[in-house]
Amino acid sequence: MDKKAVILIVDDERFNLNLLTDLLKADYRIMAARSGQLALKAARSDPPPDLILLDVMMPEMDGYEVCRQLKAAALTRDIPVIFVTAMVATEDETQGLELGAVDYITKPISPPIALARIRNHLELKRQRDLQGELLQQSLQQAAELSRINAALNESEALFRKMSDLAQDAVVRIDNAGHICFWNQAASRIFGYGVDEIMGRRLHDVLVPESVRDNAWRCFLEFQETGKGAAINRTVELLALRKDGQEIPVELSIAAIEHQSQWHAVGIVRDVTDRKRTEERERYAQFQAGVAEMGVSVLHNIGNAIMSIINRAEDLTRGSRELEEIATLLSRIGALIHKKIDEGKTPQEMLDELVLVIEEVGDTLTTLANTTFAANAEKIRKGVDHIAEIVKIQQNAAQTMPHRTRFGVRNLIEDAVTIQQETMDKYGIQVDIQVEKGLTEVQMPRSQMLQMMINLIKNSREAITARTEDSASFVGRIHISARELADEILEIRVQDNGCGIAPEHMPEIFRFGFTTKQRGTGLGLHSVSNFVQSLDGVIQARSRGPGQGAEIVVRLPLAVGG
Numbered sequence: 001m002d003k004k005a006v007i008l009i010v011d012d013e014r015f016n017l018n019l020l021t022d023l024l025k026a027d028y029r030i031m032a033a034r035s036g037q038l039a040l041k042a043a044r045s046d047p048p049p050d051l052i053l054l055d056v057m058m059p060e061m062d063g064y065e066v067c068r069q070l071k072a073a074a075l076t077r078d079i080p081v082i083f084v085t086a087m088v089a090t091e092d093e094t095q096g097l098e099l100g101a102v103d104y105i106t107k108p109i110s111p112p113i114a115l116a117r118i119r120n121h122l123e124l125k126r127q128r129d130l131q132g133e134l135l136q137q138s139l140q141q142a143a144e145l146s147r148i149n150a151a152l153n154e155s156e157a158l159f160r161k162m163s164d165l166a167q168d169a170v171v172r173i174d175n176a177g178h179i180c181f182w183n184q185a186a187s188r189i190f191g192y193g194v195d196e197i198m199g200r201r202l203h204d205v206l207v208p209e210s211v212r213d214n215a216w217r218c219f220l221e222f223q224e225t226g227k228g229a230a231i232n233r234t235v236e237l238l239a240l241r242k243d244g245q246e247i248p249v250e251l252s253i254a255a256i257e258h259q260s261q262w263h264a265v266g267i268v269r270d271v272t273d274r275k276r277t278e279e280r281e282r283y284a285q286f287q288a289g290v291a292e293m294g295v296s297v298l299h300n301i302g303n304a305i306m307s308i309i310n311r312a313e314d315l316t317r318g319s320r321e322l323e324e325i326a327t328l329l330s331r332i333g334a335l336i337h338k339k340i341d342e343g344k345t346p347q348e349m350l351d352e353l354v355l356v357i358e359e360v361g362d363t364l365t366t367l368a369n370t371t372f373a374a375n376a377e378k379i380r381k382g383v384d385h386i387a388e389i390v391k392i393q394q395n396a397a398q399t400m401p402h403r404t405r406f407g408v409r410n411l412i413e414d415a416v417t418i419q420q421e422t423m424d425k426y427g428i429q430v431d432i433q434v435e436k437g438l439t440e441v442q443m444p445r446s447q448m449l450q451m452m453i454n455l456i457k458n459s460r461e462a463i464t465a466r467t468e469d470s471a472s473f474v475g476r477i478h479i480s481a482r483e484l485a486d487e488i489l490e491i492r493v494q495d496n497g498c499g500i501a502p503e504h505m506p507e508i509f510r511f512g513f514t515t516k517q518r519g520t521g522l523g524l525h526s527v528s529n530f531v532q533s534l535d536g537v538i539q540a541r542s543r544g545p546g547q548g549a550e551i552v553v554r555l556p557l558a559v560g561g
């Protein structure tokens with residue numbers, strides 16, 4: 001429902017007040033005043049009246065004076081005033097209009113004429129008020145727009161200043177691929193000044209010719225959809241400088257929709273220095289890898305040679321026993337003559353001789369089976385181990401490791417056998433558990449064998465460290481293998497050795513890190529490198545010192561050779 005307009009009726013005669021009130025009250029809210037002073041006070045009320053019907057002839061302050069004061073005050077000057085009077089002289093009407101009145105209603109009042117004039121002037125006031133509000137809104141909007149423009153100009157200036165201070169190039173292209181923003185870093189990186197690059201098509205000046213056609217096809221797709229392989233991600237590629245040199249850059253692109261068209265903003269970083277540094281680091285890593293490989297080879301061959309030396313010492317002891325037997329046999333003739341001189345019968349001497357020969361035979365059999373055959377076999381295995389180590393290093397030097405098909409259990413057993421002597425020396429019990437369905441895999445066997453040797457050796461040394469503190473302690477190593485979902489081979493090597501301190505856990509796979517007095521820090525590091533080279537995962541777990549440890553390796557199984 002529309003709010004009723006408020007009309008202030010000013011007349012010193014009650015009859016006239018009642019007459020106008022009765023005429024207007026059905027359509028308007030009525031205020032009444034019987035003097036000029038009361039009229040001025042009522043006009044200043046909040047909200048003020050929308051129209052004033054003002055009698056001219058009043059005592060003390062007539063209508064002209066009331067009108068003059070109304071128009072002099074800012075609060076009331078815009079209220080339309082209609083004089084109500086019996087005066088009909090032209091000069092009276094002129095005087096009222098000059099004071100600011102909008103119309104006259106003559107007495108006696110004609111209700112239709114009065115209502116029509118009142119409605120007209122109220123509508124005119126409503127229109128003026130509406131225009132005033134619109135004008136005020138327009139002024140406010142203009143002020144806000146001016147403020148926004150000033151803020152935009154300030155932001156643009158700030159952005160320009162910030163982008164010019166940036167070390168990376170900031171380049172913007174429009175929907176046609178033309179450069180429309182170019183900061184100082186872009187000039188430094190690519191060699192073009194702002195004046196000579198603005199408006200040129202980016203692909204013609206910054207994209208190497210060898211990839212220009214493909215890059216332009218990608219841009220045409222972006223032009224239509226705002227999408228592309230390089231949008232909202234960082235890519236590395238080659239860019240073309242003004243002098244024709246191709247440089248490696250790191251590019252981040254964002255798509256911006258403007259007026260229903262796709263524009264692009266790119267952040268470009270010159271990574272030439274970084275690439276050089278990476279190349280130097282790769283070369284240094286290669287040299288370190290060569291040195292590490294050499295140390296690892298010597299380390300593993302040294303272990304194998306020590307095993308061979310131990311077996312050779314066993315053979316030396318066996319040869320001394322043979323020498324003693326040979327000496328004993330060489331004395332049998334002299335012993336027989338002595339027995340004859342002592343009066344022994346031939347039968348008695350033969351019985352004693354048989355006993356000696358049987359004892360010598362047993363000793364020779366033992367030496368042949370236990371000392372010579374067993375140690376010879378272990379020496380052969382040691383030599384095979386050295387050959388395997390050399391083969392491992394040869395395969396490690398290849399770009400693509402050679403994959404062969406082999407049994408997982410056989411691999412684990414070979415790794416254990418190579419170190420069996422030390423296991424036996426410290427009484428370490430080894431338990432192997434391979435999942436029933438896991439038989440053969442196709443992987444780099446030599447590297448896998450070296451990995452298992454290093455893992456078992458790591459557990460053995462952890463157990464040995466704990467054995468030194470307790471003579472009754474029994475060391476145990478549990479090795480398991482199974483196939484997980486998505487063709488993943490999982491190998492676990494668990495021991496009850498000295499464990500790993502929490503602060504050491506993040507470091508155990510780092511090159512050179514070791515907690516052993518004579519350790520090199522190569523074993524687990526080389527295992528980690530191998531696992532990562534196959535896109536695998538290696539984890540170490542331990543509840544702390546004295547609580548044992550577990551190494552878990554997960555490797556993707558290869559289906560082809």
